[in-house]
Amino acid sequence: MAVNDHSNITILKEIAELLNEETDLIPMLKGALCKFLSGTNFETGWIFFIDERGKIELVAHENLPDALTFNNCQHLEKGGCWCVSRYRNNQLKKASNIIECQRIEAAIQSKTGDHANITHHATVPLQSGDERFGLLNVASPNTVKFSEEELELLESVAFQMGSAIKRINLTKQEQKLALVQERNRLARDLHDSVNQLLFSVTLTSRAGIEMTDNQNVKETFKEIQQLTQSALTEMRALIWQLRPQGLESGLLEAIKAYAEMLNTQLTVNVSGVIQFPSRVEETLFRISQEALNNIRKHAGVQEAIIYMTVTQTDILLVIKDEGRGFVIDPEKSLPSMGLQSIQDRASALGGTADWVSEIGKGTELLIRLPY
Known part of the structure; x- marks a missing residue:
């Protein structure tokens, strides 16, 4: 599989533009994977997210053969494999050829669909600096080993994806922080205004009970006091929900x-x-x-x-x-x-x-x- 330097620069530029424009993580990754496959001789690919506890999640895939899409990609979703194991052990540092893939082998042996001559794949970690997010895997029919140039191209795309994932995660963290700050502001405003006003009403109604001898008026003030106390409890609960304390x-x-x-x-x-x-x-x-x-x-x-x-x-x-x-x-x-x-x-x-x-x-x- 020949690799053209000019076409590689073009595809990397197009992927970079897509990654910079998108703000939704999963559609972004699917779009980048699709563009990468359409601009190279790689024909199929899939992306795993892997959390800090080693749990994997298949988040995107493109052009998978029937054997791998069978029953909602059950063979990719379950089981062990070399790339995930190496990733979990922090031993996968760059794009690599996979000698054998247990997930693909299981799909072939199950005879649940055509595997389109996909038997091996290349893998590369998705990361940005010291942060790791998962794996990008790609494959082609009748291909056991990919060239160093192909692996270098795959590594460049993975670097772009990793940087974009980090950017979106940081944006989400900033949005969450802004939301927390706004909720805290609202909680303070409710406490300083409505909460204090309700407390004043309870004191006023209590004083009203003491100041009159008319039983009907007393009962009215008592009802006001009870309703206001209930509203005050509701308000305190709302403030707690806006700003968890403790x-x-x-x-x-x-x-x-x-x-x-x-x-x-x-x-x-x-x-x-x-x-x-x-x-x-x-x-x-x-x-x-x-x-x-x-x-x-x-x-x-x-x-x-x-x-x-x-x-x-x-x-x-x-x-x-x-x-x-x-x-x-x-x-x-x-x-x-x-x-x-x-x-x-x-x-x-x-x-x-x-x-x-x-x-x-x-x-x-x-x-x-x-x-």
Whole structure:
């Protein structure tokens, strides 16, 4: 396979332009992979993201033969292979030929589709500086070994992709920081204005009760005081949701503090090591917030139990109460925004949210997140 220097410069320029224009990570990688394959003699390719724990995710692929696309790319998604193993051990530093690929071999041996004479592939890590993101693999029919020039071209494209991935990740971090700052500002404004105003109303209504002998007026002031106190509790809960307090002291301490703020007696049972990435930790905290809010508003009790079990692959969070319970009609939407929020938050991390509830016998919320 001859490699033309001028055409290589052209394809690298076109890929660089695409990577600089795109702001959505996965479409960006798919577009760059497609452009790379269309401008070279490589015919198929796929990209793995590999996290810090070694878990792989197939995020993009192009022109895969039937044997590799079978059953949602099951042979690429599962099993072991040399390139991933070397990557996990930090031994894959540059573009390399793969002598044999267990994933491709498994696809061929399964006889679930034509493998289009794809038997070997080249691989290169996607990285930027010391940060590593995953692997770019490419292959061609009837090709066992790629030339040094081809591997150099592959390495140049991988470098471009790695830099673009880092740029988008940094942009997302900046957006998250801006969001946190705005939420903190809103929380401060609510605390300094609405929260203080509600507190003043409770004091005024309390004074009104003491200042009149008219029983009807007293009852009116009492009702105002109760409604305002409920609104004040709601406002404090909202401020907590906008700006989580206590996560710096640990997830469980933050959940306990939130339950205390709601005047809910909470029992916590933990199994396993509670040490999560920040995104997982905040998701668990937000789900616990929603669950405790639902208990306070709808269960009619002021006690709850939390069970948290951490295994090598999953986090199981169970929040249980012995309140009035509810029944969900499977043909209708969820009965509250809180339950929908819990389900959405779990799904965003690839997890699940389920409920077991019975009228008069309480509710059990079961959350499972991959870890």
